[in-house]
Amino acid sequence: MGRQKNHRNASVNQPNSLKNKRVLVTGGGGFLGWAVVRRLLKKGALVRSFSRRSYQLLAAAGVDQIQGDIGDPEAVAAACHGVDTVFHAAAKAGVWGRASDFHRTNVVGTRNVIAACKAASVEALVYTSSPSVVFDGKDMEGVDESVPYPDRYPAPYPQTKALAEREVVVAARTGLKTIVLRPHLIWGPGDNHLVPRIIGRARHLRRVGDGRNLVDTVYIDNAADAHVLAAEFLETRPALSGRIYFISQGEPMPLWEMINAILDAAGLPPVRKSISLRTAYRLGTVMEILYRFLRLENEPPMTRFVAKELALAHWFDIGAARRDLGYRPTVSTAEGLRRLAQWLD
Numbered sequence: 300m301g302r303q304k305n306h307r308n309a310s311v312n313q314p315n316s317l318k319n320k321r322v323l324v325t326g327g328g329g330f331l332g333w334a335v336v337r338r339l340l341k342k343g344a345l346v347r348s349f350s351r352r353s354y355q356l357l358a359a360a361g362v363d364q365i366q367g368d369i370g371d372p373e374a375v376a377a378a379c380h381g382v383d384t385v386f387h388a389a390a391k392a393g394v395w396g397r398a399s400d401f402h403r404t405n406v407v408g409t410r411n412v413i414a415a416c417k418a419a420s421v422e423a424l425v426y427t428s429s430p431s432v433v434f435d436g437k438d439m440e441g442v443d444e445s446v447p448y449p450d451r452y453p454a455p456y457p458q459t460k461a462l463a464e465r466e467v468v469v470a471a472r473t474g475l476k477t478i479v480l481r482p483h484l485i486w487g488p489g490d491n492h493l494v495p496r497i498i499g500r501a502r503h504l505r506r507v508g509d510g511r512n513l514v515d516t517v518y519i520d521n522a523a524d525a526h527v528l529a530a531e532f533l534e535t536r537p538a539l540s541g542r543i544y545f546i547s548q549g550e551p552m553p554l555w556e557m558i559n560a561i562l563d564a565a566g567l568p569p570v571r572k573s574i575s576l577r578t579a580y581r582l583g584t585v586m587e588i589l590y591r592f593l594r595l596e597n598e599p600p601m602t603r604f605v606a607k608e609l610a611l612a613h614w615f616d617i618g619a620a621r622r623d624l625g626y627r628p629t630v631s632t633a634e635g636l637r638r639l640a641q642w643l644d
Contacts, residue, residue, distance in 0.1 A: 324391030508610030
């Protein structure tokens with residue numbers, strides 16, 4: 300643990316430029332979106348959410364809600380009207396599904412957000428991307444934002460997120476202030492993706508590889524803090540526009556140690572059985588072919604992308620976020636796991 304480079308810069312002070320700002324969060328009722336909304340409300344921002352449906356928790360918090368499809372340019376334009384800052388967190392995530400569905404939400408949806416921001420003279424756009432956009436199927440250990448995009452992608456999610464990310468960066472060259480964040484494996488109380496997947500498959504989980512592969516994760520509160528910091532620093536340091544930042548706990552640990560810690564928080568036993576990466580990859584290949592041939596929509600038990608994600612190292616240097624945004628993970632992994640256990644209980 301703790302192999303992350305430590306960049307210290309005491310001169311970076313967090314601004315407070317969101318008070319009374321009119322802010323839109325796409326996917327405001329989602330796991331990350333709701334966490335960002337809570338931070339914005341504490342900052343005194345006037346928050347609006349754009350999602351497919353309405354959420355009682357947003358209504359109870361006094362958040363203005365607009366329902367619509369991110370793939371509908373008119374609906375997105377209406378949501379961005381009269382807004383100062385946009386956080387674009389809505390996305391189609393997952394390791395399986397129709398490529399066209401991922402493209403419509405992640406690529407077309409992001410294009411719609413960019414166009415709406417420009418038309419409405421929005422001041423700043425913070426885009427939620429993913430480190431998977433640079434995953435090349437090999438170990439990634441302490442790499443920074445200079446690592447290039449791979450030539451090919453094993454799944455539509457990282458491919459479409461990479462396409463969308465590039466469009467956000469290009470938009471920064473044409474007048475819209477933007478920052479791209481790449482939070483890695485967000486988890487914590489309220490998680491409706493990573494933690495439920497681990498718990499739901501607890502009985503059938505098998506360690507893939509030797510179990511020593513280090514990975515980054517990020518606790519939900521830290522991920523939300525990074526988003527708010529990005530928006531505030533875009534206001535005070537517009538020269539940061541167009542930049543990309545990895546976001547994590549800054550303390551990589553063995554993946555299977557983290558998985559077992561989440562299982563322990565749920566009162567479940569650790570993963571004890573294992574298979575090799577080669578076996579998992581071959582199984583994923585067969586499963587993908589079979590599911591496509593039979594036109595099954597459910598996610599296969601294993602895919603090639605998942606096999607490599609589970610067996611290889613993927614952790615990142617967050618020095619740029621520390622230096623430019625003053626980002627500091629305020630909730631440690633140990634404290635986050637304690638909060639997760641309390642929530643699951």
